[in-house]
Amino acid sequence: MAQDEKGAGYWRWTESRWTSPDLNPKNGEVNSAGVDVGSVSTQAVVMVDGELYCYSNMRTGSDSPRSAENAMNWALEDTGLTLDDIHATVGTGYGRVNVPFATKAITEIACHARGANFMYGPTVRSILDMGGQDCKAIHCDERGKVKAFLMNDKCAAGTGRGMEVFADLLGVHINEVGEMSLQVDEEPPPVSSTCVVFAKSEAAALLREGWPKERVLASYCSAMAHRVVTLLERIGVEEEFAITGGIAKNAGVVKRLAEELNIELAKTDMDTQIAGALGAALFARALYEKKMKSG
Amino acid sequence: MITAGVDCGAKNVKVVILKDGEIIGKGIKLAGMNTNAAAEEAFQQALAQAGLTRDDVAKVTTTGAGKNEPTFEHEIVTEVGADARGIHALHPEVRTIIDVGAEEGRAIKVNEAGKVVDFAINEKCAAGAGAFTEAMARALEIPLEEFGAVALQSSQSIPMNAQCAVFAESEVISLLHRKTPKTDIARAIHDAISDRITSMVRRVGIEERISLIGGMAKNIGFVASLKNDLKTEVIIPDDYQYVGAIGAAWMAAEE
Numbered sequence: 253m254a255q256d257e258k259g260a261g262y263w264r265w266t267e268s269r270w271t272s273p274d275l276n277p278k279n280g281e282v283n284s285a286g287v288d289v290g291s292v293s294t295q296a297v298v299m300v301d302g303e304l305y306c307y308s309n310m311r312t313g314s315d316s317p318r319s320a321e322n323a324m325n326w327a328l329e330d331t332g333l334t335l336d337d338i339h340a341t342v343g344t345g346y347g348r349v350n351v352p353f354a355t356k357a358i359t360e361i362a363c364h365a366r367g368a369n370f371m372y373g374p375t376v377r378s379i380l381d382m383g384g385q386d387c388k389a390i391h392c393d394e395r396g397k398v399k400a401f402l403m404n405d406k407c408a409a410g411t412g413r414g415m416e417v418f419a420d421l422l423g424v425h426i427n428e429v430g431e432m433s434l435q436v437d438e439e440p441p442p443v444s445s446t447c448v449v450f451a452k453s454e455a456a457a458l459l460r461e462g463w464p465k466e467r468v469l470a471s472y473c474s475a476m477a478h479r480v481v482t483l484l485e486r487i488g489v490e491e492e493f494a495i496t497g498g499i500a501k502n503a504g505v506v507k508r509l510a511e512e513l514n515i516e517l518a519k520t521d522m523d524t525q526i527a528g529a530l531g532a533a534l535f536a537r538a539l540y541e542k543k544m545k546s547g
Numbered sequence: 548m549i550t551a552g553v554d555c556g557a558k559n560v561k562v563v564i565l566k567d568g569e570i571i572g573k574g575i576k577l578a579g580m581n582t583n584a585a586a587e588e589a590f591q592q593a594l595a596q597a598g599l600t601r602d603d604v605a606k607v608t609t610t611g612a613g614k615n616e617p618t619f620e621h622e623i624v625t626e627v628g629a630d631a632r633g634i635h636a637l638h639p640e641v642r643t644i645i646d647v648g649a650e651e652g653r654a655i656k657v658n659e660a661g662k663v664v665d666f667a668i669n670e671k672c673a674a675g676a677g678a679f680t681e682a683m684a685r686a687l688e689i690p691l692e693e694f695g696a697v698a699l700q701s702s703q704s705i706p707m708n709a710q711c712a713v714f715a716e717s718e719v720i721s722l723l724h725r726k727t728p729k730t731d732i733a734r735a736i737h738d739a740i741s742d743r744i745t746s747m748v749r750r751v752g753i754e755e756r757i758s759l760i761g762g763m764a765k766n767i768g769f770v771a772s773l774k775n776d777l778k779t780e781v782i783i784p785d786d787y788q789y790v791g792a793i794g795a796a797w798m799a800a801e802e
Contacts, residue, residue: 291717314724385714407672408713417713449673449682449712450650460580 263416265293265426265498268523269308269326275300277333282540285327285338286532287320287354288363289347292384292412293498295529296323298331298338302537306331307526316347324353340540342532346385358535360528361390361401367531368494369396372518377490380480380509381527382499384412387480389487396531402487408448410479412498415505417448418472421455422465433469433504440467442475451475473504480505481512492518500524549599550606552795553590553621554629555582555613558649558677558762561789562589564597564604565796568636572597573789582613590619608799610791612651612670624798626791627655627666633794634758635661637784642754645773645781646790647744647763649677654748665751673712675743677763682712683736686719687729694733698768701734715739733768741772748777758782760790 277283280300288295290312297307308327312319320343328334335353343351344363351357360381368379369392379390386405392398408414419426440463445451455468463471476499493515499505501524510517522530549571554561560582564572574592576585586609594600607621610629626646630653634641644655652675655666669675673682684694705727709715715736722732740763748757757777763769764787774781784790 314721385717406710408711413713413717445671447672447674447712449678450671453650457580 262419262425267310271306271331275305277305282537283338284533284537285341286529287343287351288345288528289316289320290345290384294319294323295526296327297526297529297533299533309525316350317352320351340536342536344528344532362398363528363531365390365392365398366396366534367527368496370530371520371522372494375492376494376518378493380495382497387411389484409446410476414448421452430502430504432466433473435466436470440471442478443471474508477505477508494518496524496527498525548800549604550796550799551604552792553586553609554791555611556648557612560585560589561792562593563789563792563796564593582616583618586617606799608795610795624795627663629791629794630655631657631661631663632797633790636797638782641756641758643757645759646761648761652676652744654751656751667747667750674710679712679740686716695766695768697730698733698737701730703731705731705735707735707739737768737772741776745776760787
């Protein structure tokens, strides 16, 4: 990103990693991994016998294979595990064919549905994945198998990149955008331009008019919520409904979306950005078990 | 009769003073944050060139995205109507007008009488407007005025995957990381916007002759890509930025 070198980098969301304090991978029979190389972020997830053991969540670099390796190395850091201890790995996401150590590549639609099924439970039927450069509405069955999906990957409106542009414009860190947008007494009208480039000019004009940042962000978050509701309405929403991806962490968009749909959202304690990698790790486990059975 | 046409575009306000079918004064100002103030200034500029005062102008007609902004007395006409009337005055042989401004792209089909037969507009997406080239010039750190010329120095055509200006910016950055020559990236950008514009023009149907107007007509890189896509020559009037204002001034005189 151009802002990377020049600007203050308000769009830089926080990278993270996690290891389960309870699981011991040495006792596991199957260690499976999933790596989701997205256009903006990359996640690596390691599961031990189908339980989440550790993960990392990083920004994707300009080189997909290296991003996949970096994410995997970070996930395994201090776990005592190495790549050799992993029995099977599935790559997914935009850069899925560029995961050098993967056994197989599976589409992110299938992985997100499978991952959401694990994260939110088998009652989830509709998933909205709000990623860095795309937005997908997915219907799945109780096993997390995809029944239908719709995707916008042509336009930044309704994606994480769009929100990053606004974080930079307003000089508000991306992690705080959602909460800040909720600090308004009254809901302002949504930004009227769909296009992020035009919405940015519109927001700049609102700031010049003296609108506080909170109000401008409220206006943009509600525009984004409305934008994805239009996508969802084309495929329909069946309960339970869950949101995955980075924007799922933005309370400003999520709350407005739930209100507009008049729906209760499924909840999880897990990092919503790892859904794709989680699904990939579950597929990897199934692949390995199938291989073992067939000898 | 002396009339004035004021075209309040998203980026520039253009004013034309018309006397019995002759253009006798022109003015242009950046719209900035205040379209009304820019319109006043551009008007004064045009009047000074014509050697007239405001009282000499019998009627004022405005058009463009900010056509409601001016506080002086005026009538309003549509951008599509003004473009059609303007091109009829300048090049009556034109049947297809392509108007690419800062934040809007239009394709207009006109008949021999200069009447609008059909049109298509993109005002929703920066990818089909000048704003796209501006954003990309910024990402490549090439001055906008030189951007088109840089594209013409390209030795090979490379594809751009992204349509969206925001995504294209990321793509440009990764192309730069991969050491792709700036000239080739510049060409890819101009090819991309031309592709968008051409598919919009195809929706109304391409009929010769074709004229390109609006601020993007000054970008020689875009003009080259567009000619390549349309596989024909395009007429670029000398007053390519003023066509809407000229049309508005004509419409003021005719009503």
